[in-house]
Amino acid sequence: MSYVANTDAQRADMLKACGLTHLDELFAAIPADIRPRSFNLPGAKSELEVLDTLDALSQRNYAHLVNFIGGGFYDHFIPAAVDAITSRSEFYTAYTPYQPEVSQGTLQAIYEYQTQICRLTGLEVSNASLYDGGTALYEACQMAIHATGRNRIIVDGGINPVYRKMLDCYTANLAIRFAEIPVTHGQSDRARLLAALDDETAAVVLQNPNFFGVIDDHHDLVEACHARGTLVIQSVYPIALAVLKTPGEIGVDIATGEGQSLGIPLSFGGPYLGFLATTRDLVRKMPGRLVGRTTDRNGREAFVLTLQAREQHIRRNKATSNICTNEALCALRAHVYLSLLGKQGLRDVADLCYAKAQYAKARFKQIPGVEVMETSPTFNEFTIQVPVSTGDLVGRLVERNIAPGLPLGRFYPEMDHYMLVAVTEKRSKYEIGLFAEELEAALRR
Amino acid sequence: MTPNDRRYTKTHEWVKLEDGKAVVGITDHAQEALGDITFVDLPKLGRTLAAGGEFGVIESVKAASDLYAPVGGVVSAVNQALNDTPELINRDPYGDGWIITLSGVDAAALTTLLDAADYESKITVRN
Numbered sequence: 001m002s003y004v005a006n007t008d009a010q011r012a013d014m015l016k017a018c019g020l021t022h023l024d025e026l027f028a029a030i031p032a033d034i035r036p037r038s039f040n041l042p043g044a045k046s047e048l049e050v051l052d053t054l055d056a057l058s059q060r061n062y063a064h065l066v067n068f069i070g071g072g073f074y075d076h077f078i079p080a081a082v083d084a085i086t087s088r089s090e091f092y093t094a095y096t097p098y099q100p101e102v103s104q105g106t107l108q109a110i111y112e113y114q115t116q117i118c119r120l121t122g123l124e125v126s127n128a129s130l131y132d133g134g135t136a137l138y139e140a141c142q143m144a145i146h147a148t149g150r151n152r153i154i155v156d157g158g159i160n161p162v163y164r165k166m167l168d169c170y171t172a173n174l175a176i177r178f179a180e181i182p183v184t185h186g187q188s189d190r191a192r193l194l195a196a197l198d199d200e201t202a203a204v205v206l207q208n209p210n211f212f213g214v215i216d217d218h219h220d221l222v223e224a225c226h227a228r229g230t231l232v233i234q235s236v237y238p239i240a241l242a243v244l245k246t247p248g249e250i251g252v253d254i255a256t257g258e259g260q261s262l263g264i265p266l267s268f269g270g271p272y273l274g275f276l277a278t279t280r281d282l283v284r285k286m287p288g289r290l291v292g293r294t295t296d297r298n299g300r301e302a303f304v305l306t307l308q309a310r311e312q313h314i315r316r317n318k319a320t321s322n323i324c325t326n327e328a329l330c331a332l333r334a335h336v337y338l339s340l341l342g343k344q345g346l347r348d349v350a351d352l353c354y355a356k357a358q359y360a361k362a363r364f365k366q367i368p369g370v371e372v373m374e375t376s377p378t379f380n381e382f383t384i385q386v387p388v389s390t391g392d393l394v395g396r397l398v399e400r401n402i403a404p405g406l407p408l409g410r411f412y413p414e415m416d417h418y419m420l421v422a423v424t425e426k427r428s429k430y431e432i433g434l435f436a437e438e439l440e441a442a443l444r445r
Numbered sequence: 446m447t448p449n450d451r452r453y454t455k456t457h458e459w460v461k462l463e464d465g466k467a468v469v470g471i472t473d474h475a476q477e478a479l480g481d482i483t484f485v486d487l488p489k490l491g492r493t494l495a496a497g498g499e500f501g502v503i504e505s506v507k508a509a510s511d512l513y514a515p516v517g518g519v520v521s522a523v524n525q526a527l528n529d530t531p532e533l534i535n536r537d538p539y540g541d542g543w544i545i546t547l548s549g550v551d552a553a554a555l556t557t558l559l560d561a562a563d564y565e566s567k568i569t570v571r572n
Binding site for chain 2: 316
C-alpha cells in the first residue's frame, strides 16, 4: 500500500458527500469552550531544514566512543544478517498472532525463540518474552508469591540496582516484603542469606554474573532454599550461559534475564528483551504469551498461542500479571542472532569476552593507583578502584573518546572511587591498550 | 435432566453424600457455559474448607472460574484423572467428572442447599 495524501479536490468531494463545505464543520459537535484556541507550534520546516535540525541534534551525541560500559547492557557485535532478516516486511509488520491461521510464520519464529531460551537456561518452558530483564525479574517474583502463597522476597545485593529500583516501583502498593542481603567481597553471602530465610519467604533472587561482574555457583543456595520451601530466581547474562553452569543445571526454579546482548542494539535504553524460563511445575503461573506446537484437524503441524487462561484478559484478577504482550521483534532478533552463531559461535563469543577481560585486568594491574578487585572470579566485567572520583574520571576519559565504564558512586555513594568495566568481543587488543594508556595518563594528572 | 439424588449451590456446584462423605462437582449447565475444560487446579488433601470457601479453579479455553465448597469439611480425595483428562467434566459432569470429596461434613447442611427443582428453575430464569 503506497501512501499518497488526499488532494484538495478529493477533500472537497468528501465534504460535499457529507453535506459540508469546511473541514472545521466536522468538529462542530465539540463544545467551543473545550476546543483549543491556538496551537503553540512554530512554522513548518522544509525537508532540508528538518534534516539540518535533526543533524544538529545528533551532533550532540557521543556516538563513537570506545565502549567499556556494561552493568547489564553490553556492546556486542550484531551481524548484518540480523537486520536483513528481521526487517523483512513479513516479520517487521506482523501483528499479534491471535489468529493462528494467518500467523504461522510469526508463531513458529516465537516457538523457536522459546526453544532457544530453554536450551540456554537449561529449563523446561520459556514464554514468548517480556519487556526487559527487570520486568522479567518482577514477574518471576510474582510467580513465586502465587506459587508458594508467601509474600516475602530475599534479594541478593549483587542484583542490578536498576532492577532493584524496578522491583520497589512495581510493588510499591502491594503487600510484598523485601529483604536485601549485601554481597561480601563481591559474592553472595551464604551465611547471611541463609540466616535471613524463614517460612514466609517465597523466593531468593540471585544474579549470575552479578552486577559487579562476579560469577558464582549457587547450587548450594538452591538446595538450602528448597529445603525451606523457598523458590530460587536467578537473573542471568545470556552470553555467559555459553560457558557458565546454567540455571537448570543447579536446580533454579525461574531464570530471567536481559536479552539485549543477543543481537539488539543498545539504543540509549531500549527497546530491550526480557526472557523468562521455568520448570513445568510452574508453567501455569508464568505470565505473558506462550506459543505451543500442535497439529490441525488435517494432521499438519501448526503453532498457536496456548495456555491462554493464564493471561489477564481471561484470568482477570486471578492472573499473576497484567502483561499480555511480548517483544516480538526483539525476540526475533535474538532468535536470528543465536541461529547465526550456533552453539559453537556463542561459545566463541563468550570465550573472547572472557579472554579480553582478563587481558584488560592484566594491563590495568600495572597502572599505579589502580586496584583490580580480584577476590572473586569474573566473566567479562570487573570492578576497579582508583584514588579519584570515578564520576570525574569518566568525564575526562570521554574527552579522549573512551567510555571507560560505569562509575559505581552513581548507585552506591560509598563506592565513589569504584568503576565497573566491561569488555566484549568487539574490543580489540589495541583499544584495550589505548584505554590502559589513557587511564594511566588521566590518573597521573 | 438435573439429577434428583443430590443438592446444588447458586454457584453451580453439586454435592452428593456417599458413604458418609460429600462428593462435589459442577453441573451440566456450568460445564456447557465454560466450554472445553483444559485444566482443573485441585486442592491439597487434608485442607479444611468452610462452606462457600474457594477450593480450586477450573480453566477452559475462554474462562477461569473459582470453585466453591457447597458444605464445610476436609478434602479427603481429589479426582486425579482430571489432571490428564479434564474433559471428563464436560463428558460426565455428574459421574466420572467429580472433582473432590469432603469428609467430616454435617449432613444437615445439605438440606439448606437447592434441590434439583430449585436449581433448574434458577437456571431457566437466567436463560
